[in-house]
Amino acid sequence: MSTPTKLDLKKDRGLSIEWDDGTISYYSIAYLRKMSPSADMKHLREEIAKNPLTVLPASAVSRSGPLVATDAELVGNYAIKIRFSDGHDTGLYSWQYLREIDPTQQPPSKPAPH
Secondary structure, eight states: OOOEEEEEEETTTEEEEEETTSOEEEEEHHHHHHTOOSHHHHHHHHHHHHOTTOOOOGGGSOOSSSOOEEEEEEETTTEEEEEETTSOOOOEEEHHHHHHTOGGGSOOOOOOOO
């Protein structure tokens, strides 16, 4: 399993991670919030995948300005917990999960058929 050698959180922009294999990953704050590994967000992503017109819960829509990270803390040697300005703070982002959702490592989406 890869582990970070450097973490750099810009609360209004995103999280940069340098990994022990030399890879550098960047996750925007909005992407981290959307991809939260919490049970409620996992369920919401599944619902949206089934039905793109799924109504977002009020907690998923920020009403107090732009979404930012308000705090973050390391959890053991395996994860980071991020608190967001919309109050969400239940997801633990393990190093393994962060590698899995790395936006730069995702396969390109297929174009829609005509």
